[in-house]
Amino acid sequence: MGMPAAARVGVIGGTGFADIEGLQDRREVHIATPFGPPSDAYTLGSLQGIPLAFLPRHGRGHHVQPTDVNAHANIFGFKRLGVEFLISVSACGSLREEFAPQHIIVPDQLYDHTRHRVSTFFGNGIVAHVSFAQPYCPALGDVLFESGQDVDVALHKGGAYICMEGPQFSTKAESEVYRRWGMDVIGMTAVPEAKLAREAEICYATLACVTDYDVWHDTAGEVTVEMVVENLHQNVDHAKEIVRRAITALPAEREGCPCPTALANAIITAPESVPPAQRATLDLLVGKYL
Ligand SMILES: [Zn+2]
Numbered sequence: 001m002g003m004p005a006a007a008r009v010g011v012i013g014g015t016g017f018a019d020i021e022g023l024q025d026r027r028e029v030h031i032a033t034p035f036g037p038p039s040d041a042y043t044l045g046s047l048q049g050i051p052l053a054f055l056p057r058h059g060r061g062h063h064v065q066p067t068d069v070n071a072h073a074n075i076f077g078f079k080r081l082g083v084e085f086l087i088s089v090s091a092c093g094s095l096r097e098e099f100a101p102q103h104i105i106v107p108d109q110l111y112d113h114t115r116h117r118v119s120t121f122f123g124n125g126i127v128a129h130v131s132f133a134q135p136y137c138p139a140l141g142d143v144l145f146e147s148g149q150d151v152d153v154a155l156h157k158g159g160a161y162i163c164m165e166g167p168q169f170s171t172k173a174e175s176e177v178y179r180r181w182g183m184d185v186i187g188m189t190a191v192p193e194a195k196l197a198r199e200a201e202i203c204y205a206t207l208a209c210v211t212d213y214d215v216w217h218d219t220a221g222e223v224t225v226e227m228v229v230e231n232l233h234q235n236v237d238h239a240k241e242i243v244r245r246a247i248t249a250l251p252a253e254r255e256g257c258p259c260p261t262a263l264a265n266a267i268i269t270a271p272e273s274v275p276p277a278q279r280a281t282l283d284l285l286v287g288k289y290l
Pocket of ligand 1: 137138139140202203204254257258259260
């Protein structure tokens with residue numbers, strides 16, 4: 001409310017990615033949402049001349065655990081800022097030999113294995129079923145992958161990300177099951193973030209930074225926070241370089257992906273049945289359709 005469209009591109013940083021350097025005209029803005037406060041203030045500024053909004057997913061100082069990340073507020077805040085493209089950066093474990101620590105994956109599939117998270121903006125009298133066969137924006141994923149070609153990092157395109165509840169890392173039995181399911185990387189934060197981004201009609205894709213081999217790998221031993229953080233510091237520099245390149249490569253018009261019109265045929269509730277309070281709450285998302 002009263003918020004100008006401040007940025008077309010958003011970046012949400014995961015573990016180890018708590019800030020974005022080199023922003024011109026840097027400023028911070030706190031955004032109130034109907035879902036409570038986002039993880040922190042958004043940092044606004046421009047990078048390579050492109051207006052950008054940055055948010056650390058776990059808050060500055062990393063004080064919000066995955067289960068408690070207020071993804072509803074975080075995504076709603078980006079929407080309010082005018083963000084159309086949201087680049088997510090997150091740490092993950094690898095479930096495949098060829099995805100080694102310090103590699104980066106641009107996943108194209110997602111398996112929701114969370115247990116305690118509300119994963120929709122809808123409910124309370126309004127029902128919507130968005131298509132989610134392609135959970136990550138294929139167009140934004142292409143831009144991220146292409147932008148990484150000149151960065152000195154092993155970058156892989158495609159793969160299935162399984163989102164576990166955490167905060168504990170996997171048991172060996174779980175890790176083996178996920179591998180048999182065909183999963184490629186494992187993390188704790190893609191859900192409900194990706195689902196809510198789609199409901200908000202924001203193009204969303206991820207740079208999944210491999211920090212460890214989870215626990216299935218013979219050489220891996222136990223996954224420890226120390227191991228994760230050490231590999232992540234290497235990873236984050238690469239991810240930031242890819243982000244820097246990607247934001248200048250984004251198309252002027254969004255096309256070739258399901259995101260911008262995700263809600264067009266998704267709302268099943270008769271408009272006259274939608275409770276006025278809920279219509280008001282979700283106006284930013286559904287106003288153009290109701
Ligand atoms: Zn898209």
